[in-house]
Amino acid sequence: MTYRIVLADDHKIIRDGLKALLEKEREMEIVAEAENGRQALQLVRKHNPDIVIMDISMPDLNGIDATRQITSEQPSVKVIALSMHSQRQFVDGMLRAGVSAYLLKDTAFEELVKAVRIVLSGKKYLSPDVTDIVFQDYRQPPVFDAAEQTAELTQREREVLQLIAEGRATKEIASRLHISVKTVETHRKHIMEKLDLHTVAELTKYAIREGITSLE
Amino acid sequence: MTYRIVLADDHKIIRDGLKALLEKEREMEIVAEAENGRQALQLVRKHNPDIVIMDISMPDLNGIDATRQITSEQPSVKVIALSMHSQRQFVDGMLRAGVSAYLLKDTAFEELVKAVRIVLSGKKYLSPDVTDIVFQDYRQPPVFDAAEQTAELTQREREVLQLIAEGRATKEIASRLHISVKTVETHRKHIMEKLDLHTVAELTKYAIREGITSLE
């Protein structure tokens, strides 16, 4: 009895590597490889595999949207997310899309094998590194579905974040918003706590990703 | 006679995969694995390998700057760039840094093997997909603006900039580079003067645009 696996990642050399590793395991068989989400969808329909190993960032159709369609069409197919990103938005998106496991590319191959077996036994698996994020997520207000991911921050906090990410000094932000420097500091502190980011550099990157500021 | 290889990529599972593939080739031996550029540098000094397979986007010290130091310290060590990006800035940066080959992760593993052999015979190798970019690059005016702007910064300054843009505290940068806080401050000051930028947020955006750090 072998497990039939579809592999979806837009980089061929990475697929080659994973394939070489997986095929060392006797009971695992790669039945198809996809280089984007749309192709993954087609191949899953065609081969009806036990497992899909799915990258997130892929052209044409991304891993999250591909997963959503797969799990709704064929709930028996288990999807394992294999991603470079530990950001909440990705983890969150993938969990909502119905993955059975979420692994980071940082992890060792042995973890992937472990995840495959656990998932096939009907259970879920999370990379230790992403577990934190999930807990963090569910301890806080249930983050209304499609509502807003940035909604975690208050209006005022987003204003302050934008100004920070635009390179304004704290003092300048204060005078611009007609509040004291102390208040701006408090807002910044709250933002950092909520996002679990601790420097202006990280805040800036977050703001860019969220479209709160541009790369100018 | 075996070729001794150092593998540098920040994702363990990808290293695992490449290692599995490379070790199928009898004459190739992975002597060390690095998860960032700085570690790669150390391991190259220690093991003096024939080949380094180098990812570009890595934390702490990126692949371009790591390559620059390796090729200047030990010209006999051949570096093969293995990157997700076909953007000109990366190809360009790596070629200037002295790589012997540039491959995309899109390519098949066989190409990597081919590249290794070609490089060891003293020649250069480019992924077909990136060849275009190189031609494009040299057909156009020697790119005064873009190329020169990054060239304004010294090697050390770029290292410091990367760490700043990754959100490291000054103190942390100092200890990581084994220099004093004062020196880091001086570097930062020089960077800001040269680029006419005055906040960490602006430095971060600059570093992202220049590919010195990623949006992670």
Place this chain on the structure above:
DNA sequence: GCTCAAATCAGGGTTTTCCCGATTGTGCCG
């Protein structure tokens, strides 16, 4: 040998950030 740039560091004053608070208003819920 001279020069210049890169890399390193120090002293000392100024500014900002960080870590502990606290207060006020508002909306919500039992």
Place this chain on the structure above:
DNA sequence: CGGCACAATCGGGAAAACCCTGATTTGAGC
């Protein structure tokens, strides 16, 4: 209604970062 959470505001004091003015060393280039 009375609590309760939370947004928005602000302070004091310690720690860290920032700024300015130097200085030394090393190596490349002329």
